[in-house]
Amino acid sequence: MQVRQDKLTQWRHEGQAYPNHFRRDALAGDLHGRYGDMGAPALEQEPILARLGGRLMTRRVMGKASFADIQDQSGRIQLFVSRDNLGEEAYARFKALDFGDIIGVEGSLFRTKTGELSLKVHSLQLLSKALRPLPEKWHGLSDAETRFRQRYVDLIVTESARRTFQIRAETVAALREGLRQRGFFEAETPMMHVIPGGATARPFMTHHHALDMTLYLRIAPELYLKRLVVGGIEQVFEINRNFRNEGVSTRHNPEFTMLEWYQAYADYRDAMDLTETLIRAAAEASLGTTLIQYQGQEIDLGKAFVRMSVAESVRAYNPDLADADLRDPQVLADKLAQLRMPCEASWGWGKRLIEIFEKTVEGNLQQPTFITEYPLEVSPLARRNDLDEEVTDRFELMIAGRELANGFSELNDPEDQAARFRAQVEAKDAGDEEAMFYDADYIRALEYGMPPTAGVGLGIDRLVMLLADQPSIREVILFPHLRPE
The missing domain is CATH 3.30.930.10 (Bira Bifunctional Protein; Domain 2)
Structure with missing residues (x-):
């Protein structure tokens, strides 16, 4: 958290903390739904531009280029971020981001060599700094109460x-x-x-x-x-x-x-x-x-x-009550006793019958x-x-x-x-x-x-x-x- 706080301090110093001018025009899930079946040649022939806002969930840095995933309310989409497209300074800023940071990106859709629909990023900015790291794994009974208490993280x-x-x-x-x-x-x-x-x-x-x-x-x-x-x-x-x-x-x-x-x-x-x-x-x-x-x-x-x-x-x-009179209070009292359940004297046959129903x-x-x-x-x-x-x-x-x-x-x-x-x-x-x-x-x-x-x-x-x-x-x-x- 201290490392993240230090990064935020630097962003504040540069006057770029928590901007509010970015507007997205697409959601990840909608892009997958609309263009998920479009082939690579078609995407290259008529470039489809999109502006997305979301939370940085994964990142794989490979020298001058990186892949990352951002998540919005509709799902995730992969980003392709390169120094050639962003420039030296912006690419360095991207590599300094932390998981959980909320970012805004603009780019064009393309399909990677493995066939995954992705966004080739032309511009990127930090919109909101995540000062707390996301948990790597939430599982098991020991984490159940934490998930309920911190539903926003869940x-x-x-x-x-x-x-x-x-x-x-x-x-x-x-x-x-x-x-x-x-x-x-x-x-x-x-x-x-x-x-x-x-x-x-x-x-x-x-x-x-x-x-x-x-x-x-x-x-x-x-x-x-x-x-x-x-x-x-x-x-x-x-x-x-x-x-x-x-x-x-x-x-x-x-x-x-x-x-x-x-x-x-x-x-x-x-x-x-x-x-x-x-x-x-x-x-x-x-x-x-x-x-x-x-x-x-x-x-x-x-x-x-x-x-x-x-x-x-x-x-x-x-089966022991198959032929019994189910409106006889004593018959029902005996059954409740057999079930080791309480039977108040003030209860009529109706209350006693419901107690048996709920139990058996x-x-x-x-x-x-x-x-x-x-x-x-x-x-x-x-x-x-x-x-x-x-x-x-x-x-x-x-x-x-x-x-x-x-x-x-x-x-x-x-x-x-x-x-x-x-x-x-x-x-x-x-x-x-x-x-x-x-x-x-x-x-x-x-x-x-x-x-x-x-x-x-x-x-x-x-x-x-x-x-x-x-x-x-x-x-x-x-x-x-x-x-x-």
């Missing part, structure tokens, strides 16, 4: 990291476009709530000094989006940032991204159909295929997703599977099933042993919703920090009438993990939360 030196976030961008764009093509309205709802709602989670709290009031970072935009449905925006979505004050794991980050959409005059079956369509389109847009590899396993997003109820899945993966079923669902008919007890915002009031018209999408989406036919009966909010308040008073608050304004909105509606929340981070073949959520979030250094 993106410079790790091609797979750049590809991951390209997949993320293409995935989000495909999801947004898929909904817009179907007439959905994109909304922005508050991120600071007076009452946290829309999911069962422990919220982050803050304080507004001017109003002297406690506010909560949103755990979900659901209740605001459904207010918009009441207001006549009958197909609405938001790609939103959520905050939940919970544990951190390979699947959980305190701050994460969700896509939520709501569609009037539809039910949870319609929502499953659209979820399947959007995920398939996202895979095609970001990967060009629906047959993907995730952590060594092939997952087929092109086939129709399996659909089964919570009870059916528990029976399928627990969820991790086994590798291929895309919609799990339906969730118990009412664990679904405070979902509509009761018309034929069985103890379960709801709700689904969760499982892929690679984890939940990717949660959706249901929305509860639009204000009296039913008010009763469920009161039950959540009782649970909170009993010590459940994740239970919901009573949202009186939302009940008032429902009293104006909400049409039959289906809604879905799709985890963007987990979907990108799947498509980018990444085992940890930290790999797909540009700046994941870490403890302070």
